[in-house]
Amino acid sequence: MKLRKTLAAVLLAAAVPVAAACGTTAEAASTTTSSTSSSATSDSSTTETADTGGPGGAMGGGGPGGVDVSSVTTEEQLVELIQEAYGDAGLDLHRGHQPVQDVLDEVLTISHDELHVRMDAGQNLVAVAEDLGIDPQTLIDALVAKYGPAIDTLLAAGTITEDEAEQYRAALEEAFSFRVNWDGEEATPTFTGLDA
Structure with a gap:
């Protein structure tokens, strides 16, 4: 016993x-x-x-994560958000689905459980998308759109310039591209902000 x-x-x-x-x-x-x-x-x-993940607590929408997109008010929080977009390597291929499950559900149109089955079988998000006949860029664009309002908020507040906003959007796209294409081997890059 x-x-x-x-x-x-x-x-x-x-x-x-x-x-x-x-x-x-x-x-x-x-x-x-x-x-x-x-x-x-x-x-x-x-x-x-249980460890609940990155800095700042739970992300809007649940799961481990850092900064809530709707509460970003500083450039430092935006930098954290972009770093978070790379995902958590400690979760293996599952780094790719939290805290953005709602976007994955919408774009991939499969259940959370089905996504787990595919990831447990070794598929990353790009492989899942391609297997379902979905252009991986469509998935990346949807993920960027989920986090993009944080950039818009700082731009509207005058915290960042239009040029900086474009650079942050590019950094966000790079982060989600890494996440979607991650093969389980490559080290996660560190995003510390825009180069001066």
């Missing part, structure tokens, strides 16, 4: 980070998992908290 409980705790500990990363349950990003081991005379519990 003790072996079963230990094995169940290990399996649960391995599954929770993926569930949290995918936002597959409402509780996944903030759930704590407990494993209990029993001995003849006592019970002890260990609690681990």
Whole structure:
């Protein structure tokens, strides 16, 4: 019985980070998992908290992430948002679907579960799109459009110039192109802002 409980705790500990990363349950990003081991005379519990991802908390739309697109008010937050667009290499090919699942659902027209099946089989987002007869650039454009309002907000506020806005849009497209085409091997670039 003790072996079963230990094995169940290990399996649960391995599954929770993926569930949290995918936002597959409402509780996944903030759930704590407990494993209990029993001995003849006592019970002890260990609690681990799932990592919810990057800086700034959860992204609008759920899942791990950093800056909420609708709350970007500084250039520093915009830089974080563009870095986030590269995805999280720690999630393997699953780096590609959170926190932008709604865009993927709309463009790819497959379920979240089907996307998991394809990614678990080794397909990246470009392979999924091509397999479904969708131009990968359509997917990249839709992802850029999801994050683009953050650039527009800073431009309208006078925080950045039109030229800087175009440079940020190009950086965002480069980041999402990397994410969609990522093969699981290449190191994630670091975006630290525009070159002066």
